[in-house]
Amino acid sequence: MWDYTDAVKDHFLKPRNVGELEGANAIGETGSLNCGDALKLYLKVNKNERILDASFMTFGCASAVASSSALTEIIKGMTLDEASKVTNDDISDYLGGLPKEKMHCSVMGQSALKKAIANFRGVQILEKPGEMVCECFDVTDLEIIDAVKANDLKTTEDVTNYLKAGGGCGKCLERIEQVIESVKAKG
Amino acid sequence: MNIIYTDNNATTKVADEVLEEMLPYFGELYGNPSSMHTFGDKVGKKLKQARQRVADFINADPDEIIFTSCGTESDNAAIFSAINAYPEKKHIITSNVEHPAINNLYKHLEKTQGYAVTYVPVDKKGRLNLALLYSSMSDNTAIASFMWANNETGVLFPIADIAKKAREKGILFHTDAVQAAGKLPIDVKANGVDMLSLSGHKIHAPKGIGVLYVKKGFKFSSFLIGGHQEKGRRGGTENTASIIGLGKACELAQKNLPVMNTRVRELRDYLQNQLLEKIPSCSVNGDLEQRLPNTVSIGFDAVEGESILLMLDREGICASSGSACTSGSLDPSHVLMAMEVPFKSAHGSIRFSLSHYNTKDEMDRIITALVPVIQKLRDMSPFWKDGRVV
Numbered sequence: 001m002w003d004y005t006d007a008v009k010d011h012f013l014k015p016r017n018v019g020e021l022e023g024a025n026a027i028g029e030t031g032s033l034n035c036g037d038a039l040k041l042y043l044k045v046n047k048n049e050r051i052l053d054a055s056f057m058t059f060g061c062a063s064a065v066a067s068s069s070a071l072t073e074i075i076k077g078m079t080l081d082e083a084s085k086v087t088n089d090d091i092s093d094y095l096g097g098l099p100k101e102k103m104h105c106s107v108m109g110q111s112a113l114k115k116a117i118a119n120f121r122g123v124q125i126l127e128k129p130g131e132m133v134c135e136c137f138d139v140t141d142l143e144i145i146d147a148v149k150a151n152d153l154k155t156t157e158d159v160t161n162y163l164k165a166g167g168g169c170g171k172c173l174e175r176i177e178q179v180i181e182s183v184k185a186k187g
Numbered sequence: 188m189n190i191i192y193t194d195n196n197a198t199t200k201v202a203d204e205v206l207e208e209m210l211p212y213f214g215e216l217y218g219n220p221s222s223m224h225t226f227g228d229k230v231g232k233k234l235k236q237a238r239q240r241v242a243d244f245i246n247a248d249p250d251e252i253i254f255t256s257c258g259t260e261s262d263n264a265a266i267f268s269a270i271n272a273y274p275e276k277k278h279i280i281t282s283n284v285e286h287p288a289i290n291n292l293y294k295h296l297e298k299t300q301g302y303a304v305t306y307v308p309v310d311k312k313g314r315l316n317l318a319l320l321y322s323s324m325s326d327n328t329a330i331a332s333f334m335w336a337n338n339e340t341g342v343l344f345p346i347a348d349i350a351k352k353a354r355e356k357g358i359l360f361h362t363d364a365v366q367a368a369g370k371l372p373i374d375v376k377a378n379g380v381d382m383l384s385l386s387g388h389k390i391h392a393p394k395g396i397g398v399l400y401v402k403k404g405f406k407f408s409s410f411l412i413g414g415h416q417e418k419g420r421r422g423g424t425e426n427t428a429s430i431i432g433l434g435k436a437c438e439l440a441q442k443n444l445p446v447m448n449t450r451v452r453e454l455r456d457y458l459q460n461q462l463l464e465k466i467p468s469c470s471v472n473g474d475l476e477q478r479l480p481n482t483v484s485i486g487f488d489a490v491e492g493e494s495i496l497l498m499l500d501r502e503g504i505c506a507s508s509g510s511a512c513t514s515g516s517l518d519p520s521h522v523l524m525a526m527e528v529p530f531k532s533a534h535g536s537i538r539f540s541l542s543h544y545n546t547k548d549e550m551d552r553i554i555t556a557l558v559p560v561i562q563k564l565r566d567m568s569p570f571w572k573d574g575r576v577v
């Protein structure tokens with residue numbers, strides 16, 4: 001059984017801000033039924049770009065629900081500029097930490113938030129830059145490089161835990177290994 | 188809180204009668220069964236009785252019973268022994284839904300020893316493609332091994348038929364009967380199997396004791412090389428208390444078979460049908476007929492298994508899931524994937540596995556608890572709207 005913190009359990013059993021948000025003017029969606037978790041984030045943002053309210057709908061395990069709940073609590077009242085600096089670690093820290101294998105749940109929160117902000121600002125998130133590495137979970141080499149650098153990831157397992165990349169069919173594991181090696185080589 | 192234990196395919200409660208039978212052998216009766224004194228021999232005699240009981244349970248001769256440390260060791264010993272007996276044959280046939288105890292061994296053999304493994308696929312109901320199975324048998328096949336019953340879905344494979352075909356082609360046949368034992372009659376002779384694995388902790392004996400049946404005449408080679416124990420086929424001083432417990436458990440399991448196939452089956456069917464009736468958008472994984480009487484795997488659309496389990500856990504209900512999130516991997520179980528169970532229900536699949544200790548009242552409590560749990564999770568799922576999957 002996972003060693004969830006009391007905060008994770010609490011946010012799972014009593015999630016804050018669940019459901020569609022009336023008057024939402026920004027939405028960010030990430031994940032899918034296929035990959036086992038998904039988050040739809042709703043924001044109500046005023047003309048000064050302040051987040052007045054936030055809510056979520058989540059399909060996934062306890063840590064996915066808890067991460068979503070924590071995210072909405074963290075960003076309520078922030079400006080979009082402030083919110084855009086929220087990272088997956090902030091979400092994980094808010095919950096007193098997540099098991100390493102569940103870090104991707106917090107990454108999902110960060111990713112939905114990015115998309116919601118872009119959605120509000122009318123910015124198209126275009127085709128992701130970089131080369132597709134993991135088809136199962138739609139992860140590019142640039143994303144892997146970023147995650148490896150930011151979190152000092154050392155193994156393909158670490159990458160899978162953070163980004164899910166490589167956790168599906170496993171065909172890209174070798175490619176992920178190469179990406180990690182290339183980051184190491186460049187220092 | 189009272190625990191409702193419906194995870195008996197994971198492990199079972201040690202029966203009171205089994206515990207009682209074992210206790211003296213943890214205490215004053217600590218002798219070594221091989222010793223040349225009456226004190227040790229007292230244990231030796233009891234061991235002999237246990238071996239007889241296990242043999243009777245599967246219609247084997249006592250000499251054909253090898254005690255091991257677990258089901259996994261039995262599976263490993265069987266496969267290694269087969270490939271040692273036929274070193275020139277580099278092909279193995281199995282299914283794509285086997286337990287990791289054997290599946291990961293094949294992966295290892297493929298990688299390190301150049302074995303070709305045919306993983307015979309199953310259909311949407313978990314049934315084997317027998318035509319493909321039979322056509323893949325060749326002179327180069329060292330062993331065919333198929334589980335008798337699947338641990339996740341309870342689906343049964345036609346062991347007697349496959350064993351017969353294997354025999355006709357001169358191919359050694361092994362079955363992992365870890366889940367079948369105690370739930371169906373197991374007769375090695377009638378089914379014509381060459382080797383068969385059992386595990387104590389699935390039939391109300393303790394963990395850490397297993398059995399490998401090896402048919403007389405097969406040139407078995409030891410997996411654990413050591414002393415003369417088990418007629419030189421498995422070294423290591425016997426786990427006396429557990430073997431004695433397993434003997435008792437086999438006797439009880441035989442007695443309980445009719446209960447398994449009447450009362451327990453009825454409880455399982457009741458639970459299954461009530462859930463299907465009371466919860467929309469859910470479906471049973473696997474064939475409804477060719478299935479263990481105690482098992483039901485049921486997929487709830489648009490919700491995720493770990494979340495369901497943790498909420499059931501709060502009500503004292505123990506079950507398990509075929510979902511990835513509980514195991515650390517990300518894909519749903521390889522069994523559900525092999526059956527092409529759609530993702531929408533595979534991620535939300537829960538297995539209930541009953542024993543004769545379960546009651547109707549417990550089934551009612553599970554049903555009462557599960558209905559609002561699924562509703563609550565669907566209320567927060569982005570894939571559920573207005574009473575259906577979106």
Ligand SMILES: Cc1ncc(COP(=O)(O)O)c(C=O)c1O
Pocket residue numbers: 196197256257258259260262286288334336337338363365366386387388395396397
């Ligand atoms: C089908 C099957 N085979 C083998 C095993 C392994 O048995 P053990 O836990 O005794 O090693 C199990 C149980 O987990 C099982 O369900």
